[in-house]
Amino acid sequence: MVKTNTKIIFILFFVFLLESLGSAHDGGKINILEEEILSDFDDIFYNEDEDEDEIFDVWRNGRGNKNLVNVDTCGAVGDGTSDDTKAFEDAWKEACSKRRSVFMVPSGRTYLVNATKFNGPCANGLIIQIDGTIVAPSDPENWDPKSPKAWLVFSNLTGVTFQGNGIIDGSGSKWWEASCKKNKSNACKSAPRALTIDLSSGIRVKGLTFQNSQQMHFVISRSNSVRVNGVKVSSPGDSPNTDGIHISESTNVVLQDCKIGTGDDCISIVNASSNIKMKNIYCGPGHGISIGSLGKDESIGVVNRVVLDTAYLKGTTNGLRIKTWQGGSGYVRTVRFQNVQMEDVSNPIIIDQFYCDSQKPCQNQTSAVEISEVLYRNVSGTTKSKKAMKFACSDTVPCSHITLDNVNLEARDGTAEVYCNSATGIIAGYVHPEAECLNSNDKKIEQEIEECNVHDEL
Numbered sequence: 001m002v003k004t005n006t007k008i009i010f011i012l013f014f015v016f017l018l019e020s021l022g023s024a025h026d027g028g029k030i031n032i033l034e035e036e037i038l039s040d041f042d043d044i045f046y047n048e049d050e051d052e053d054e055i056f057d058v059w060r061n062g063r064g065n066k067n068l069v070n071v072d073t074c075g076a077v078g079d080g081t082s083d084d085t086k087a088f089e090d091a092w093k094e095a096c097s098k099r100r101s102v103f104m105v106p107s108g109r110t111y112l113v114n115a116t117k118f119n120g121p122c123a124n125g126l127i128i129q130i131d132g133t134i135v136a137p138s139d140p141e142n143w144d145p146k147s148p149k150a151w152l153v154f155s156n157l158t159g160v161t162f163q164g165n166g167i168i169d170g171s172g173s174k175w176w177e178a179s180c181k182k183n184k185s186n187a188c189k190s191a192p193r194a195l196t197i198d199l200s201s202g203i204r205v206k207g208l209t210f211q212n213s214q215q216m217h218f219v220i221s222r223s224n225s226v227r228v229n230g231v232k233v234s235s236p237g238d239s240p241n242t243d244g245i246h247i248s249e250s251t252n253v254v255l256q257d258c259k260i261g262t263g264d265d266c267i268s269i270v271n272a273s274s275n276i277k278m279k280n281i282y283c284g285p286g287h288g289i290s291i292g293s294l295g296k297d298e299s300i301g302v303v304n305r306v307v308l309d310t311a312y313l314k315g316t317t318n319g320l321r322i323k324t325w326q327g328g329s330g331y332v333r334t335v336r337f338q339n340v341q342m343e344d345v346s347n348p349i350i351i352d353q354f355y356c357d358s359q360k361p362c363q364n365q366t367s368a369v370e371i372s373e374v375l376y377r378n379v380s381g382t383t384k385s386k387k388a389m390k391f392a393c394s395d396t397v398p399c400s401h402i403t404l405d406n407v408n409l410e411a412r413d414g415t416a417e418v419y420c421n422s423a424t425g426i427i428a429g430y431v432h433p434e435a436e437c438l439n440s441n442d443k444k445i446e447q448e449i450e451e452c453n454v455h456d457e458l
């Protein structure tokens with residue numbers, strides 16, 4: 001019991017630490033070197049695993065008077081065809097209302113559940129233990145019209161842990177066939193996201209597998225202090241819009257030890273998100289690890305303080321990507337990608353301020369989401385496309401303070417190259433292919449100054 005209390009204090013301290021980190025630099029000088037800003041950010045990775053195991057052990061060993069709520073005892077059938085929605089709703093009511101509950105989805109069974117909202121606030125100490133499989137109804141025709149964009153939504157929770165070896169399966173194949181990306185004669189309609197954690201804080205997610213989602217697999221939205229460990233995502237490489245983990249309007253999010261293979265971005269980070277740390281990420285197949293898209297329909301997009309440390313990308317259509325639409329505003333600032341290994345990746349390093357994912361072409365505009373302070377360090381491997389690095393930035397809103405430090409990307413045939421438009425930065429350490437074009441704007445200015453001096457002397 002004493003040990004448990006210590007752990008709880010530790011968790012509270014951790015949440016406090018994350019929150020203080022979140023506010024420490026708000027309103028401060030933005031132009032500090034990313035190094036300085038991000039160094040304390042690293043600390044949030046340390047000493048983290050023990051207490052999670054402790055939470056797990058506490059209920060496993062039957063210590064701590066847990067209120068076990070098994071969906072089976074609430075009437076779930078678990079045969080994969082009976083409708084278990086009502087049993088899940090009843091179990092949720094019971095688990096949410098009592099302290100120290102475990103909402104239990106037992107292993108070895110498959111539960112068919114409709115679009116459902118699991119709303120908080122709940123009594124303290126809730127654990128959601130998913131060891132079995134939860135599947136969605138597979139037919140888009142019968143989908144609940146009241147919930148066109150969501151399947152399982154957990155909302156307004158504080159201090160909740162999701163864990164287990166279970167599977168969240170969106171049964172997405174019919175949705176994919178109906179997608180306008182698969183077949184141009186289909187109308188473009190939204191499809192559900194498998195699991196959403198919304199308006200929540202102090203959340204941990206450990207060990208779950210997401211597969212075959214209708215669209216995005218796992219969405220973290222409008223939340224603060226979320227820690228995800230050991231999550232797997234698996235969907236075919238040609239399944240449309242099936243992002244692995246999508247982070248929106250959220251702060252202090254840590255993703256660690258995740259293995260993601262899907263048909264869209266492995267991880268996507270969009271508007272109003274900051275202090276996002278990713279560590280030990282495997283991505284492939286997929287569209288890479290993305291910030292954005294941002295700025296669609298002339299909107300404001302802001303993403304700040306993102307770190308990816310240690311990643312392996314294999315056969316993806318992009319590697320490390322920042323994508324924004326023309327006409328938007330806001331900024332992407334202070335991003336660090338380091339220790340990344342690529343194998344057969346198209347566009348391994350790409351900033352694309354001309355992103356256009358609509359059926360009609362996008363016009364260039366003067367306004368754009370500003371991109372600055374992006375560091376690529378220790379990035380190596382093979383590129384499938386000729387352009388190993390592409391910095392395609394807006395003529396009116398250039399990309400600045402791009403740093404390349406120890407980057408080595410090679411094409412199979414040895415013809416890798418770098419493309420720059422309106423981007424400036426620093427090259428440190430060995431960089432291949434040569435990225436002189438990042439310096440060229442600075443050089444032009446230097447040259448102009450020199451030419452002026454010459455004229456003065458004459």
Ligand SMILES: *[C@@H]1O[C@H](CO)[C@@H](O)[C@H](O)[C@H]1NC(C)=O
Pocket residue numbers: 083085086114137142143144
């Ligand atoms: C689940 O969806 C099916 C198909 O729309 C519907 O027939 C059924 O009543 C729903 N179940 C619940 C508990 O709402």
Ligand SMILES: *[C@@H]1O[C@H](CO)[C@@H](O)[C@H](O)[C@H]1NC(C)=O
Pocket residue numbers: 119120121156199
């Ligand atoms: C969330 O929970 C709080 C209480 O903690 C409540 O006041 C609020 O109305 C809830 N919000 C939503 C959107 O359910």
Ligand SMILES: *[C@@H]1O[C@H](CO)[C@@H](O)[C@H](O)[C@H]1NC(C)=O
Pocket residue numbers: 183184185186
């Ligand atoms: C595309 O959709 C149309 C109408 O929905 C259908 O007739 C056609 O067979 C589909 N094409 C493919 C390649 O699936």
Ligand SMILES: *[C@@H]1O[C@H](CO)[C@@H](O)[C@H](O)[C@H]1NC(C)=O
Pocket residue numbers: 271272299300301302
């Ligand atoms: C992005 O977030 C900001 C608040 O930080 C908000 O003002 C803006 O409307 C958001 N943009 C979109 C597209 O939702």
Ligand SMILES: *[C@@H]1O[C@H](CO)[C@@H](O)[C@H](O)[C@H]1NC(C)=O
Pocket residue numbers: 354362363364393395421
């Ligand atoms: C937009 O501007 C970029 C950079 O100058 C240029 O490469 C691209 O062709 C332009 N696109 C359109 C649609 O004009």
Ligand SMILES: *[C@@H]1O[C@H](CO)[C@@H](O)[C@H](O)[C@H]1NC(C)=O
Pocket residue numbers: 338339377378406
């Ligand atoms: C980059 O790689 C070098 C050599 O492999 C290593 O010593 C260094 O610690 C790495 N940098 C970071 C920031 O991890």
